[in-house]
Amino acid sequence: MTGPGGRSLAELAVVLGAAQEAEAQVFALVGRWVRSVPEPEAKILLAIHSRHHGEHALEWANLRPSSAGRAGPPVAGLDAARLEVAAGLVTTVGRLTALVDHVMPALAMRAAPPPGPAVAEATVTRAVRSIGRDHRAQVAELAALLARLADDPPDPDAVRADLVALKPLAGAGTAGTGVEQSGRAPSPRR
Numbered sequence: 487m488t489g490p491g492g493r494s495l496a497e498l499a500v501v502l503g504a505a506q507e508a509e510a511q512v513f514a515l516v517g518r519w520v521r522s523v524p525e526p527e528a529k530i531l532l533a534i535h536s537r538h539h540g541e542h543a544l545e546w547a548n549l550r551p552s553s554a555g556r557a558g559p560p561v562a563g564l565d566a567a568r569l570e571v572a573a574g575l576v577t578t579v580g581r582l583t584a585l586v587d588h589v590m591p592a593l594a595m596r597a598a599p600p601p602g603p604a605v606a607e608a609t610v611t612r613a614v615r616s617i618g619r620d621h622r623a624q625v626a627e628l629a630a631l632l633a634r635l636a637d638d639p640p641d642p643d644a645v646r647a648d649l650v651a652l653k654p655l656a657g658a659g660t661a662g663t664g665v666e667q668s669g670r671a672p673s674p675r676r
Contacts, residue, residue, distance in 0.1 A: 495551040502610075505617075506546035507563030508596040512589060513539035515573060523578045524640070531631055535624050542597075542617050549610055564592050571655055579639050580648025582632040588655045590625050597621065 517536040523529050572584040597617045639645045 498610075499551045502546050502550040504562055505596045506543050506550060508593050509539045509543035509546060511563045511569060512593055513537075513543055515569060515589070516585070518573070519581055523581070525578055525635065528578045528582070528631060528635070531627060535628070538620060538624065542620070545613055545617065549613055564589070564596070568592060568655055571651055575648045575651060577639065577641060577644045577648045579632065579636050579645045580652065582628050582635065583649065584652055584655075586625055586628050586632060588652065590621060590628070594618065594621050 513536055516532050516539060520529055520533045520536060523532060568588055572581070572589055575581045575584055597614060636645075
């Protein structure tokens with residue numbers, strides 16, 4: 487049986503399952519940070535974004551074709567190294583930098599339409615567009631907050647340590663997502 491874009495339903499299940507798993511990973515990561523960030527504005531924004539990622543995971547799960555109760559093929563979310571580095575960051579500036587520069591671009595690739603012919607099924611197309619718009623809005627909000635916080639961080643040494651910890655990911659680009667690095671110029675805060 488064929489799904490949207492000429493893919494089999496099993497192939498579509500893997501693509502949507504990867505998007506679901508990646509959103510669930512970001513939901514958990516950002517949700518853990520909510521209690522530990524000291525800045526009220528960051529706490530609120532991260533709580534909202536965590537909830538959105540949880541909702542996105544549920545949306546992908548609801549769209550994922552099932553196999554009449556059988557477990558589908560295993561899926562991969564975001565690469566473990568990227569998440570491990572991000573989880574180990576201690577400053578709000580470091581965490582926001584990880585989200586804006588590394589996690590959200592990788593997540594966006596998981597929510598992109600599958601390669602090949604245009605996705606034909608209206609519900610999947612709507613989800614791809616809606617979640618893509620939400621991701622772009624989140625990155626803009628996170629980047630704006632990051633710019634404000636990076637100007638005068640409470641612990642510049644800790645921020646430097648977090649940014650050093652992120653350097654290995656800069657060379658990785660969007661490794662683990664099936665795409666090459668975007669070539670975006672590094673931000674001036676480094």
